[in-house]
Amino acid sequence: MSNAPGSGEAAPAGAPDAKAAAPVGGKAPAGGKAPAGGKAAAKPGAEAGARTGKDDKDGAGAFPGALKNPLAAQSEAYASGLTYFAQGNTAFIDGSHIRDLQVGTRIVQHFGFGDAGRLGAGPVREEVMALTRATYVPVDEYDDLHAALAERRIIVLRGVSGTGRSTTALHLLDALAGGPVERLDDQRDLHQLGETDLAPGHGYLIEQAGPGLRELHLDRLGRLLRDKDAYCVVVLEADPLRPDNLGGYVWDHTAPRIESMITMHLQQALGDDEDETLLPRIEELAGRPETLRTLGPRPQTSEVCELASLLVLHARGHLSYDEVLNRSGQMIERQVLRWFAPLRDPARGPGHETEIRAGSLRIALAVFSNTPYDVVVEAAEDLTKELLTTSTAAVRHRRPVFSEDRGSRLAALRCRLTDDTVLLNGVPVPTQMVMFEDNRFPMAILTYLWQEHHSVRPALVAWLRRLNEDHREIVWVRAAQALSVLCRLDFPYVLTKLVFPWAVSDKEEERMSAAVVLDLAARDERIRPAVLALVHDWVRHEDDHRRRWTAALAQSRDLGLGNLDRALDNLRIIGTWQEERGGVDDDADDPGIAAWELAAAASWSVASLFAAGAIGPVVATLRRWLEVHRNGLRRLALLSVLQLMNTRPANVWLPGGIVVTPGRERWPLLLDLVDREPALTADIADLVWQTLQGAPAERAALDLIGDWVRAGERDAGCLDVLARFLPELVDSPARAAQLRHLLRTMRHEWIDPLRDDVATRLERACNQAGPAKENIA
Structure with a gap:
C-alpha cells in the first residue's frame, strides 16, 4: 500500500490499504430486508465498524456483514419491555373472586368515584355524606380550596x-x-343553568363539564x-391539552397521602374496638414495603380503602398476611x-365502537407502555379496525379526525405522559x-384477554x-415480547402458529422475533425445560440452518x-458448523442461510x-476457544472479540447487567470497562491483541480501533482511557508501527481528518512498550 500523504512512514505488513480505510458498507445478511433504522439495518458510518466488502478475504469480508x-x-x-413482560408465571383471577368484604358484622363499603362509577343526578344520599364525613382524609391543599370556594362560591377541581x-x-x-x-x-351546559335550577343553601357537584366551559360561564354561575x-x-x-381559560x-387536585388514608379507613373499620394495640399493629403491616407494593405507585382511593379492610380482617384472624x-x-x-x-355485552348499541376504541387503546398501551405516544395511538387504531371487523359483519370504519384528542384518550387509562428521550x-x-x-397493568391486560376472551385471540x-412486520425496533420487539406473554399462557398454540413458521422464515426479522418469544417465554419455569429441549434439538439435529440461527x-x-x-457450548457448535461439516460450502447445501451467518x-x-x-x-470461554487449534473455533472466537470491540454501553439490554455510566453511552464498551474495572485491563487487552495477529480479523480490528479513536476525538474522557489502553497492545516495534500507521492514515483522510492533537497524543502512546504477548493460538 502507498504511504498516506505526508505520513513519513511506510505501511507495515498487514496494515489496511487506502480502500479499507474508507467506510464501505457491507451488505445486509441474506434473507433480510434492510430498511433504514429497521431490523436488519446497520449502524451508520463509524459506528458500524465493518467497512470491508465481501471479497475482502483478510478482514470482515470473511464474514460479510457479520459486525x-x-x-x-x-x-x-x-x-x-423487560419492565412489563419479564415476570415469570402468568395467572388471572376470574369473576368469582370479586365480592364484598365483610369485617365482623360490618360491611365495609368501597367508597369512590371515577372508574367505580359516578353518582346519579339528584340529591346525594345521606349515607354517602355520612361516610364522607367519617373517612375523608384532607388533601394538602384543602384549606386553600375551602377558602376559595367560600369566596367565589364555585371552583373547579382538576385531576x-x-x-x-x-x-x-x-x-x-x-x-x-x-x-x-x-x-x-x-x-x-353550565351556561343554561338559571335561578330556578338552584335552591337556597344547597351545594352542587358537577362532574365532567363539557369542553366549552369558559371563565365567563363560571362568573355568571358564581353570581347566581x-x-x-x-x-x-x-x-x-386533568388534560394537558385543554387550554387553561378558567x-x-x-x-389542581392531588390524592391524599396513602398512609393517612389507610389510618383513617382503619379507624373507621375498627370502630370502637377495645383492643388498643390493634391499630398500631395494623399500621405497621400497612407500612411494610411488600404491602405498599400491592397498591402500586398511584393507587385509587377505593383501593386504599380495600387494603385497609383486608388488614382489619387479618388482624381479627379471618385472613393470613399472605392472603392479604x-x-x-x-x-x-x-x-x-x-x-x-x-x-362482554353481546348487544351492538351506538356506543359499541366507542368501547372498542377504548379497549383497543388499553391493549395497545399494554404492549407499548413507556413508548412514544404516537406509537401507541397508531397501534390502537390498527387494532380497532381488526376488532371491528371481527365483531361486526359489515363495518364501515371511519376514523374520527377532530372528535378525539390526547386528553380524552388518556383520561381513563390510569397512565401518564413524561418527557423523555429515545436513541x-x-x-x-x-x-x-x-x-x-x-x-x-400490561401483563394483567394481556393475560385477561387471552384467558377470558377466546374469540379475541x-x-x-x-x-x-402485523406489528412484527414494522421495521421500527420499538414496535416489532415489543410485539414479540407481548407474544411471549401469550406463549407462557398457551405454549403449544403460539409455538405452532408463530414460532415454528418464523424460525424457518427466509426473513431475518421473523427469525429474530421467534428468538425473542422463546427467550422471554422461558422465564416461566414451567416452560423453560420445553424451550431448552427445543433449542438443544435445533442446534444439534436440525438440517435447516434457519432454525439453528434462531436458536x-x-x-x-x-x-x-x-x-x-x-448456551456457550451451543453457540460454539452453531458458530463452527461449517468446519465440522468438513469445510463444505453451505451456501449450496442450504440456500436459505450461509454458514458465515x-x-x-x-x-x-x-x-x-x-x-x-x-x-x-465469556472471557474465559474465548481464551479457551483461542487455545484450541481448530480454524473454525478460532475464527468464531476472533469474530466474537470483534463484536465486543464494536459494542457500545448503549447496547446493554439488561438493566441489571453492565452498569452504563451516564454520558458514556457512545463509548466503546471495552474502554468503559477497563476504566471502571482496571483488573479487567489485561484480559481485555489480550483478547484485542489476538485480533491483530493477521487474517482473518486484523483488518476489521484496525477499523474498530479507528472507531475507538473517533470516539476519543469526540470525548476527552474516552481519549484519556484510550491513551492508557493502547500501550497494552504494543508488544513489538512492528505493532507500534501498525497502530501509528492507522493513526497517520486517519490524520490525512479526505473526509473528516483526525485532529492533529488527538493523533499526536495517541501516536506517543503507541511508542510506549506494553507487556509481552503470546499468540495462544
Missing part, C-alpha cells in the same frame, strides 16, 4: 380519575352549604350561587375486569412517552403479526444467562451475554 449486529439496535427496546376529587368536592360542599348536596346533570347562598364544585379530568377558578397480599394484588386485575366489562443512531432525541402508572394474534439468537439474553455453560449469529449472542454481565465466563 452489523442487530441485537445492538434492539437493546433499548428490549430493555424497556386524575381515582384521586378522590369528587370526595373532596362533597366534603367541601357539606362543610360550607347549609342544606343538602346535589349532583347536577353533567350533560347540561351567591344570590342563593349556595355553592358549586366542578370536577374535571382563570382563578381552577385548582394476594387479594390486594388482585385489585389490578379487578380494574382490568371493569375496563373490559362493557365489551436515534446512538444520539438521544427528545420525545413524549406514555405509560401506565402501574407496571402490572385471532384478532389479537393477527394484530401482533443462536434465542440464547443471546435471559435464556442464555440462565444456562450459561450450555451462523458464525455471525453465534458471535452476536456471545457479545450480548458479555454485555449482560457474564464478563468472566
